[in-house]
Amino acid sequence: MPPIKVKIADPPSPADPVETIAQAQGQPVAKRALKGAGKGTGKGAGKPKPLTRIQREKQDQILEAALDIFSRHGFRGATIDQIAEQAGMSKPNLLYYFPRKETIYKRLISGLLETWLAPLSEMDASGDPIPEIRSYIRRKLEMARDFPRESRLFANEMLEGAPRVIDMLEGELKALVDEKAKIILGWMDEGKLNRADPYHLIFAIWATTQHYADFDVQVRAVLGRDRGGDGRYEDAAHFLERLFMHGLQPRR
Amino acid sequence: MPPIKVKIADPPSPADPVETIAQAQGQPVAKRALKGAGKGTGKGAGKPKPLTRIQREKQDQILEAALDIFSRHGFRGATIDQIAEQAGMSKPNLLYYFPRKETIYKRLISGLLETWLAPLSEMDASGDPIPEIRSYIRRKLEMARDFPRESRLFANEMLEGAPRVIDMLEGELKALVDEKAKIILGWMDEGKLNRADPYHLIFAIWATTQHYADFDVQVRAVLGRDRGGDGRYEDAAHFLERLFMHGLQPRR
DNA sequence: CTAACGTTTTTCCAACTGGTCAAATTTCCG
DNA sequence: CGGAAATTTGACCAGTTGGAAAAACGTTAG
Structure with missing residues (x-):
């Protein structure tokens, strides 16, 4: 009798790339224009807003890249520039979708x-x-x-x-x-x-x-x-x- | 019969503080004065030189502090300033004993x-x-x-x-x-x-x-x-x- | 077409980073 | 003691970092 071979489920094929676990939908893009707002409503809990296609795509790109960088270098060791480059966009562009480095990190972790x-x-x-x-x-x-x-x-x-x-x-x-x-x-x-x-x-x-x-x-x-x-x-x-x-x- | 109590050896008492594992003696202090030297002798392998008391003490302080910082933040995430402060000395002073951040890290790891x-x-x-x-x-x-x-x-x-x-x-x-x-x-x-x-x-x-x-x-x-x-x-x-x-x- | 919006880029900045250097200070040793 | 060597400090620097501002660009509904 051969030794029991433990089967572990097949890994996702490379063609069907593993998507990032963290895909929690969240706050809409933090708009520069809305910066001062939301102070009156306590916790800024307006309606979540529907997120356009581009917003979803770009946020995903960023989170995917951030996961790569943060997971290797930790929070302090990672730089926004690195993440932006990995995500294929400029740093200010990235900061348009996530206002701060910490925001990206927190979204990743909570997701x-x-x-x-x-x-x-x-x-x-x-x-x-x-x-x-x-x-x-x-x-x-x-x-x-x-x-x-x-x-x-x-x-x-x-x-x-x-x-x-x-x-x-x-x-x-x-x-x-x-x-x-x-x-x-x-x-x-x-x-x-x-x-x-x-x-x-x-x-x-x-x-x-x-x-x-x-x-x-x-x-x-x-x-x-x-x-x-x-x-x-x-x-x-x-x-x-x-x-x-x-x-x-x-x-x- | 009571469950077998696995004895694990007592931890070192706080009074006798755990010394850093990495205490490999090494190159003498990298002296600014000797900077250009050592190029002729291939690998700079002169005599190891006896290290003064102060040198030993300060190097130990630095390695001890560096271990604290590096172990929490990784290489990139740690800063020389942090290490210097933890070691109770100024940054240039620290750099007098270890010429580069990486030198400290390597000494720590190899030791x-x-x-x-x-x-x-x-x-x-x-x-x-x-x-x-x-x-x-x-x-x-x-x-x-x-x-x-x-x-x-x-x-x-x-x-x-x-x-x-x-x-x-x-x-x-x-x-x-x-x-x-x-x-x-x-x-x-x-x-x-x-x-x-x-x-x-x-x-x-x-x-x-x-x-x-x-x-x-x-x-x-x-x-x-x-x-x-x-x-x-x-x-x-x-x-x-x-x-x-x-x-x-x-x-x- | 055009106004309004969302997106991207360029430019900029202040704080921090690793590291240098010369001058000042302390320690060591005869 | 006195001077040479070792140590410490303060000032400085160039490159990087997180982030802000605003102008430029793109898209789309009317």
């Missing part, structure tokens, strides 16, 4: 979060523990493979001490993890999983999967030309499945 | 690497597999706890694509991992460990342990006030030990 946490959200208390966890690991690994820039953007923010998302970590994220930890604990109580700290289990899943995005250079360098190719995600999936299920110690 | 890889180097083929791996995990976790800035510095370099250390990754690091992977494979052949890809095993150990340094903010935010305190490393050690040894699936 990212929902998708980023989706796999964990989907973990279902009524499901079978083992398949649920296996599938969570697999989905997380797929995200590392298909959205490595998003992963690195997030990692960069963490390394800086998360100054821009700390509230969300202590709020939404903690709440979600608390909830799922409770579910996992329940499974353990039923004897369907070995007893272990559910929080650290979640950390371990995050760490091992995101590692393949964040430390990609290192992974590829160490695996070398032959083993570091496209197959490495299959290998990783297979390995992680066995690690999380059975560990290393043989049953004597 | 770090040896120590960073020491735990893996120590993994011994003639030892018992299970204790060897357990102890490797423990040591790695201790390093994440005691040298989080070093871990973050390294992570930052990886996120940027490792432009300054890629050679070392493909050279020394790959060689070391290849060697240890062979040892682990040997152990598996003897039936002393469950069969699994040794490269991905090493990645998993790196990822899970370094996570506690690199994503420290997140870990603390999610664990909350009560569980995120100093005990979290004990909990992590305990969890990782069980995960890597036995996995999650109960033996039916």
Whole structure:
């Protein structure tokens, strides 16, 4: 019997390019002409306005480019010029769509979060523990493979001490993890999983999967030309499945 | 019988402050007066010169401060001014000891690497597999706890694509991992460990342990006030030990 | 066609950046 | 002590950075 081959879903083809996760619709273009306005209405919460085709396109170009740059150099290390060039437009042109560097960054991050946490959200208390966890690991690994820039953007923010998302970590994220930890604990109580700290289990899943995005250079360098190719995600999936299920110690 | 409490060695006391890993002695101070010199001798490899007390002290102050700044903001995101201020001296003064920003960074990284890889180097083929791996995990976790800035510095370099250390990754690091992977494979052949890809095993150990340094903010935010305190490393050690040894699936 | 709007470009600026240099100050050593 | 060497400082500089302003250009509905 051949070893169980863990199938992880095919990556999107290059012809159908992976689109940026962060596509949250948002405020309309910040118009110079409207600069002083909105002060009377408290939080500037007029009607969202329908966004023209050009606006949508250009904003997407910018966010796509910004993701590239921010994910490699972090917030401080990235420059508007770099992003503008990558997006194929001039700096003032870019600033016409996003008034400040920070605005771009924040849009990226907030657009990212929902998708980023989706796999964990989907973990279902009524499901079978083992398949649920296996599938969570697999989905997380797929995200590392298909959205490595998003992963690195997030990692960069963490390394800086998360100054821009700390509230969300202590709020939404903690709440979600608390909830799922409770579910996992329940499974353990039923004897369907070995007893272990559910929080650290979640950390371990995050760490091992995101590692393949964040430390990609290192992974590829160490695996070398032959083993570091496209197959490495299959290998990783297979390995992680066995690690999380059975560990290393043989049953004597 | 109480659950086995994994002991991880005590952190250095605050009174005996953790010294920077990177303390490689190196070139003497780059003297303005000697600027043009050294061109005749090929690589400027005169005698290393003994370094005065002040030189050692100031260089250490600078490296210590630089580690703080670089590890949070990456190379591009860090400024000499920040480092100088953190080190309690003026920018020109700092530049008297290290002629360029990059010099500081490189010294930091090269001084770090040896120590960073020491735990893996120590993994011994003639030892018992299970204790060897357990102890490797423990040591790695201790390093994440005691040298989080070093871990973050390294992570930052990886996120940027490792432009300054890629050679070392493909050279020394790959060689070391290849060697240890062979040892682990040997152990598996003897039936002393469950069969699994040794490269991905090493990645998993790196990822899970370094996570506690690199994503420290997140870990603390999610664990909350009560569980995120100093005990979290004990909990992590305990969890990782069980995960890597036995996995999650109960033996039916 | 044209006025009104949305978009793009050119020009500009003040703050910050990495780095230099000579002068002033301190330390070291006989 | 006295002077040479080592160290520190203040002034400076050229290039980059985030961003503002306004003029120029394009598009489209009437």
